[in-house]
Amino acid sequence: MKRILLYVLFILIFLYCLFPFGWTLITALKPTDEVFNLPVTYLPEEVSFENLNNVFYKRPFYRYIVNSLIVAGGATLLTLWIASMVAFRLRALDYQKAMRVQKWTLIGTIIPPTLLVIPFFIIMKKLSLTDNYLGLILSYTALNLPFAMWMLHAAFRQLPRELDEAALIDGFSPMGILYKIIMPLSKPSLSVTAALVFIFCWNEFILALTLMPSETKYTVPVGIAMLSGTSVYEIPWGEINAAVALTTLPIILILAAFQRWIIEGLTQGAIKG
Amino acid sequence: MNRLIFFLPFFLIFLIVPVPVSSQVLLRMIGPEDIGGAWAEIIDYFHQSHPEIKINYISGPWSTDERQNMYIRSFLSGDPFELVYMDVIWTAKFSENGWLLPLDKWLPPEKQKEFLPGDIGAGYYKGRFFRVPVRSDVGMLYYRKDLIPKPPRTWGEFEQLCEQYSHPPDRYGIVFQGMQYEGLVCNYLEYLWGAGGTLLDEKGNVLLETPENISTLGFMKKVIDKGWAPKSVITFQEQHCLEFFKKGRALFMRNWPYAWSVLERSPLKGKIGIAPIIHKAGRESAGALGGWGLGIAMGSKNPEASWRFIEFATSIESQKILHMRRGAVPSRKALFNDEEILKESPHYRDLFEVLLKARPRPVHPDYPRMSAILQKHVSALLVGIESPEEAALGMDRSIESLLRGRKKPWPKRLTLDYDLHKTLINTSLFTFLSVPFEFLLGLIFALLLDLPFKGRSFGRLSVLIPWILPTAVMAMAWQWMFNNPFGVINDLLLRAGLITNSLDWLSTPEGAMFSAIFADIWKTTPFVAIILLAGLQSIPKELNESLSMDGGGPLMKFFHLTLPILMPYIRVALIFRIIHAAGIFDLIWVLTKGGPADSTRTLSLYIYDLAFRYDEIGYGLFLTLLFLVALILISFIIVRATTLKYERITQ
Numbered sequence: 001m002k003r004i005l006l007y008v009l010f011i012l013i014f015l016y017c018l019f020p021f022g023w024t025l026i027t028a029l030k031p032t033d034e035v036f037n038l039p040v041t042y043l044p045e046e047v048s049f050e051n052l053n054n055v056f057y058k059r060p061f062y063r064y065i066v067n068s069l070i071v072a073g074g075a076t077l078l079t080l081w082i083a084s085m086v087a088f089r090l091r092a093l094d095y096q097k098a099m100r101v102q103k104w105t106l107i108g109t110i111i112p113p114t115l116l117v118i119p120f121f122i123i124m125k126k127l128s129l130t131d132n133y134l135g136l137i138l139s140y141t142a143l144n145l146p147f148a149m150w151m152l153h154a155a156f157r158q159l160p161r162e163l164d165e166a167a168l169i170d171g172f173s174p175m176g177i178l179y180k181i182i183m184p185l186s187k188p189s190l191s192v193t194a195a196l197v198f199i200f201c202w203n204e205f206i207l208a209l210t211l212m213p214s215e216t217k218y219t220v221p222v223g224i225a226m227l228s229g230t231s232v233y234e235i236p237w238g239e240i241n242a243a244v245a246l247t248t249l250p251i252i253l254i255l256a257a258f259q260r261w262i263i264e265g266l267t268q269g270a271i272k273g
Numbered sequence: 274m275n276r277l278i279f280f281l282p283f284f285l286i287f288l289i290v291p292v293p294v295s296s297q298v299l300l301r302m303i304g305p306e307d308i309g310g311a312w313a314e315i316i317d318y319f320h321q322s323h324p325e326i327k328i329n330y331i332s333g334p335w336s337t338d339e340r341q342n343m344y345i346r347s348f349l350s351g352d353p354f355e356l357v358y359m360d361v362i363w364t365a366k367f368s369e370n371g372w373l374l375p376l377d378k379w380l381p382p383e384k385q386k387e388f389l390p391g392d393i394g395a396g397y398y399k400g401r402f403f404r405v406p407v408r409s410d411v412g413m414l415y416y417r418k419d420l421i422p423k424p425p426r427t428w429g430e431f432e433q434l435c436e437q438y439s440h441p442p443d444r445y446g447i448v449f450q451g452m453q454y455e456g457l458v459c460n461y462l463e464y465l466w467g468a469g470g471t472l473l474d475e476k477g478n479v480l481l482e483t484p485e486n487i488s489t490l491g492f493m494k495k496v497i498d499k500g501w502a503p504k505s506v507i508t509f510q511e512q513h514c515l516e517f518f519k520k521g522r523a524l525f526m527r528n529w530p531y532a533w534s535v536l537e538r539s540p541l542k543g544k545i546g547i548a549p550i551i552h553k554a555g556r557e558s559a560g561a562l563g564g565w566g567l568g569i570a571m572g573s574k575n576p577e578a579s580w581r582f583i584e585f586a587t588s589i590e591s592q593k594i595l596h597m598r599r600g601a602v603p604s605r606k607a608l609f610n611d612e613e614i615l616k617e618s619p620h621y622r623d624l625f626e627v628l629l630k631a632r633p634r635p636v637h638p639d640y641p642r643m644s645a646i647l648q649k650h651v652s653a654l655l656v657g658i659e660s661p662e663e664a665a666l667g668m669d670r671s672i673e674s675l676l677r678g679r680k681k682p683w684p685k686r687l688t689l690d691y692d693l694h695k696t697l698i699n700t701s702l703f704t705f706l707s708v709p710f711e712f713l714l715g716l717i718f719a720l721l722l723d724l725p726f727k728g729r730s731f732g733r734l735s736v737l738i739p740w741i742l743p744t745a746v747m748a749m750a751w752q753w754m755f756n757n758p759f760g761v762i763n764d765l766l767l768r769a770g771l772i773t774n775s776l777d778w779l780s781t782p783e784g785a786m787f788s789a790i791f792a793d794i795w796k797t798t799p800f801v802a803i804i805l806l807a808g809l810q811s812i813p814k815e816l817n818e819s820l821s822m823d824g825g826g827p828l829m830k831f832f833h834l835t836l837p838i839l840m841p842y843i844r845v846a847l848i849f850r851i852i853h854a855a856g857i858f859d860l861i862w863v864l865t866k867g868g869p870a871d872s873t874r875t876l877s878l879y880i881y882d883l884a885f886r887y888d889e890i891g892y893g894l895f896l897t898l899l900f901l902v903a904l905i906l907i908s909f910i911i912v913r914a915t916t917l918k919y920e921r922i923t924q
Contacts, residue, residue, distance in 0.1 A: 112856030130350035203743035213346030
């Protein structure tokens with residue numbers, strides 16, 4: 001009895017968490033007219049790719065995706081590159097000292113991006129990097145660096161120091177040790193960190209909205225928020241839902257692929273901060 | 274990985290080095306979606322005669338506010354859209370900031386005479402000319418000739434006609450633009466002028482706490498309260514009014530001239546008349562002057578080319594295309610005598626007279642903010658949050674404090690800033706309503722997920738989903754789910770029998786706040802749950818068992834074992850959540866834009882507006898700093914309050 005009650009509760013939680021995404025998916029697969037049917041239909045009468053098609057052919061959605069991929073991809077690579085070097089250096093310090101450094105950098109991550117948007121905008125404008133992929137990539141790197149450092153430092157520290165010494169004797173340079181030994185050995189952590197940083201960048205809204213004003217440089221979230229018809233009454237809800245589904249599906253797939261490590265990484269990252 | 278590092282520098286170089294462009298001059302402009310293809314045709318002709326110039330017409334959002342923001346962001350970014358297609362009311366602000374190139378040298382006064390005087394006047398700012406009118410516009414009253422004997426002239430006549438001929442909900446009296454946006458201000462100002470009132474006097478003093486204004490607001494409120502206008506009018510823009518009127522569901526409609534040609538193609542053909550806006554007995558009416566014009570952005574590379582396009586787009590031929598394909602009212606006087614146009618639109622003779630009397634909205638660089646304040650209060654009046662007296666007082670104080678506060682030092686301005694106080698209240702409300710629920714739900718989730726059961730890892734994965742999905746994107750999904758009447762939430766509640774009518778979640782203050790909080794709880798509960806779960810897992814099994822053996826019940830176990838061990842985790846989550854809830858932006862910006870009547874506008878939205886809409890970056894930065902200090906203080910308080918006695922000792 002108790003078990004059944006428990007499972008009912010789990011199913012409720014499950015529905016609660018997945019419903020908005022599921023509903024978007026259902027709406028996206030309805031034909032454009034059925035979206036506005038009353039009463040609402042819960043299973044599409046017919047599955048149609050009309051909305052998905054429209055998103056790509058009537059609107060520059062592929063452009064937003066390319067922009068997002070460039071920005072999130074670039075920021076992820078840059079973040080990992082810098083973070084692994086810093087983490088490698090931190091690993092050489094003794095544990096207490098390294099933790100102190102980390103604590104201070106992590107304080108920065110707790111500041112909500114809303115408070116950082118004006119300073120970032122001013123800096124990027126001074127550097128003439130507004131409306132430029134690089135401007136957004138640098139901003140995202142700055143935002144995600146502490147987190148990536150944290151994850152990589154934890155991973156690198158698990159590798160025994162004797163490894164370095166052996167490599168030094170074998171004639172590796174310090175950077176060679178990092179690239180040829182440490183990083184290959186920490187592949188799982190590197191890929192989880194990469195996945196998370198990528199998702200964070202993919203999701204980011206306020207900086208993308210502010211630093212990339214022209215329509216051809218919108219990232220996916222900004223593009224979707226700006227999707228609209230010719231008047232309030234003609235908001236193309238079918239297409240919007242299709243776009244939302246297309247944007248969120250890859251994240252869920254990444255999440256599914258890395259689930260175990262992501263939960264672990266997130267808890268560590270969040271708690272020790 | 275090695276290869277990645279090898280390619281990284283190339284990747285960066287590819288980003289920095291601009292892609293070579295062809296010798297063709299590229300000019301960009303933003304406009305509304307090109308229905309009817311008028312702009313495509315004009316641009317096509319232009320390309321034929323000017324192959325060296327390429328015009329890129331960007332279809333912007335329907336909201337003119339949003340298009341204005343796109344322009345402003347482009348000016349601030351240093352790579353402006355070359356052709357500025359602007360509403361009359363943007364001119365003062367854009368020119369004041371030096372974002373526009375004066376056009377006097379290309380269009381001298383003798384050539385300006387070919388255009389309507391009001392439209393030209395609106396293109397001037399501080400003695401220089403910045404904007405060539407493309408299309409003119411004026412607010413007017415449409416009425417059902419077949420139902421009403423004679424159009425009303427005064428408010429009194431209007432009320433009588435409504436009493437006599439309207440029978441809601443089948444046929445209402447009037448529809449007008451009641452949504453919180455610029456259109457509402459046009460409607461309001463027309464009534465205000467019709468009551469003999471005005472916004473600013475010649476010296477720039479605010480004249481809103483006046484009997485004229487109170488009677489204007491009282492009249493607008495009466496129209497709603499008496500049911501002459503449908504309740505949903507508070508969500509109407511022009512297009513929506515037109516749809517409503519076209520179905521024959523209203524006697525009158527306040528709209529712009531474009532509606533005429535649409536109505537002439539509908540079943541109502543021949544049953545429609547136009548009249549000037551109504552006024553208070555003994556006063557005079559005036560329609561609000563609207564319209565769009567073209568200017569050139571300061572700092573654009575090829576102003577000569579831009580001018581050639583402007584000249585082309587404002588020519589008689591182009592204006593004819595805009596008229597025929599889009600129903601746009603020309604801004605050139607000659608076209609009002611044009612045979613071809615008069616044959617198609619005989620009402621243009623009357624329209625010309627209305628246009629000559631049209632009144633511009635105040636030409637002031639701060640007009641957009643004044644308008645935002647007016648929108649807010651008129652909207653609050655219509656929704657029923659404020660009485661006419663309160664609204665009049667509120668708008669007077671707000672605009673006054675804006676005009677005076679600008680000159681005051683920032684610390685002094687804090688006490689005057691009406692918007693700041695309002696957004697602070699909203700932010701606190703949002704934070705202190707959402708965070709406790711997140712913790713309660715998060716704790717329940719964590720306790721459940723900590724139990725050993727089959728499919729636990731799958732459960733944990735699904736719990737993570739709300740948190741990992743992009744907020745701004747999911748806000749769009751929530752907007753759809755809360756939609757009235759097509760939203761699934763209304764449908765579920767209706768089916769469950771909890772409500773009898775679809776609720777207007779996003780257009781009432783309480784509903785909008787509830788929706789925002791609900792969506793935020795959905796999104797962030799998993800975060801709390803995951804952190805608390807980690808805490809639960811750190812509880813040593815032996816302790817749990819030994820407590821059970823000592824005869825501790827589940828409640829006692831929770832309070833004496835679980836909670837104390839969870840405390841550090843709760844502390845981290847609490848600090849994190851409070852800071853982020855107070856700084857909420859994405860969700861609200863997309864879900865409600867801070868509306869209705871500013872009821873969900875939070876501090877971050879206000880600061881963002883200050884910096885990127887009202888271009889007061891300095892003051893915005895000052896507020897940001899104060900906000901940061903406040904958040905740090907709150908964090909310290911939380912740390913103090915949640916540090917248990919024994920923790921202090923061991924530390």
